[in-house]
Amino acid sequence: MTQQLTTWTAALATLAIMTFLFAGDNKVFRFAQHVFVGVAAGYGVALASSSAVRVGWTPMVTKGQWGYLVPMVLGLMLYARFVKGFAYLSRTPMAFLVGLGASLSMKGIATDFAAQIKATILPLNTVNNVILVLGTASVLVYFLFTVKRHPVVNGVSTFGKWVLMAAFGAAFGNAVQGRISLFVGTLQFLLRDWLHLIG
Amino acid sequence: MEALQRLDRRWLYAALILVILLPLVKPLGIPLRPRSWTVQAFEAIEAAGPGDAVLLSLDYQVSGAPDIHPQTEAIIRRLMEKGCRVILVAFVDQGAQFAIDLARKWEARGKKYGTDIVVLGFAPGVEAAISAFARDVAAVFPRDVRGNPISELPAMKGIKTARDFKVIGDLATGIPGPAEWIRQVKTAFPEVSLVGNVVTVMGPQTLPYVQSGQLAGCMIGLRGAAEYEVLAKQPGQAVAAMDAQSMGHLMIILYIILGNLAYLATRRKKGSRA
Secondary structure, three states, X not given: OHHHHHHHHHHHXXXXXXXXXXXXXXXXXXXXXXXXHHHHHHHHHHHHHHHHHHHXXXXXXXXXXXXXXXXXXXXXXXXXXXXXXOHHHHHHHHHHHHHHHHHHHOOHHHHHHHHHHHHOOOOOOOHHHHHHHHHHHHHHHHOOOOOOOOHHHHHHHHHHHHHHHHHHHHHHHHHHHXXXXXXXXXXXXXHHHHOOOOO | OHHHHOOOHHHHHHHHHHHHHHHHHOOOOOOOOOOHHHHHHHHHHHOOOOOOEEEEEEEOXXXXXXXXHHHXXXXXXXXXXHOOEEEEEEXXXXXXXXXXXXXXXXXXXXXXXXXXXXXXXXXXXXXXXXXXXXXXXXXXXOEOOOOOEHHHOHHHOOOOOHHHOOEEEEEEOOOOOHHHHHHHHHOOOOOOOXXXXXXXXXXXXXXXXXXXXXXXXXXXXXXXXXXXXXXXXXXXXXXXXXXXXXXXXXXXXHHHHHHHHXXXXXXXXXXXXX
């Protein structure tokens, strides 16, 4: 019974969202959209708070691991920005978060920069390798804005531009494919789980 | 051709829905050939044998689920068949609910929670949480979602860091995704076999990591799930969806061609008037 109720709710909410295609922005669509946003936000808050209790609060009060008090107090200080006169208190945890984010991202120098450059140093013995090496080099030349425009540089730069266009085309193709996938999956849900028309 | 410019777009939507709907009801059987990166992902996951622990991080939201969830279903089906231990985790809040539902589903099919499958739950903090999890699983998840201490779960036996998983699959719709897992896990544990499972839109930005060897393989969207099902010889809902997807693509290509022809015709007419 609970499962049926869940399926019917999901199916009706799906159809409500789909009304946008044929009726534009309408009350049914807006209702479903607002419910979705509210449920998603509520779910996120509930899950994050239960995680804070599980990982921070429980070890603190049951095992005396008072070290967790520091991140919990810092976390609470973030909310001080909503209290007039105490907003400055939120700057300390914010600074901590910015520093943490920056330091975690530093690993990207190894994974996104060095490793990716290394991956383009290839023997030119296959068509794929040639396309990869020449494509990468020419796109880099395209972004050289302070070099005197020699005809050779212009030619390589133009080739780089076409490589970029091909990449954008591939990205657009994937975007279309992704949207169709989402729609196919949604129709499968409606036909299989709700209407039982397909196996 | 100019009439196309004035065509009510609702006719286009209706035609597209019809073209996608029909193959779902009556499949056409269009052949599907797995791509190299899916084969690599399949082989990486196949390396896990009976009793091996495989971590799947369900970092996706409801909005992208139709594109990525069939991958999760296909991988778990194969891992369960092989007798692997499946550990589910989420660094995106909504991913945890999918994990809880999957565990219930496999329990109903006779698998034992805590032995065959475990849901650790959701940890907020994105990259920081992934980094902490990779170095000390129990510090981030001292208990699973059902409140069991993970030290008491047979499925978690011998699991201390990310290194202890035979394979890690990150199923993502955005951030965190494979790039974050590579940054926080591969840098600390280069020997970890990491597979990137992404929604279709993320495909082009994820494939360079396969080419560089940072990912053991990659599965992209619903098609990736279908290719995996073909390789695992377990055709399921993703394979069934492929005909509909192909027909949808043909329709979009037709729309693009017609749209451009209509645009050119209008421009030529305006040019001749001038």
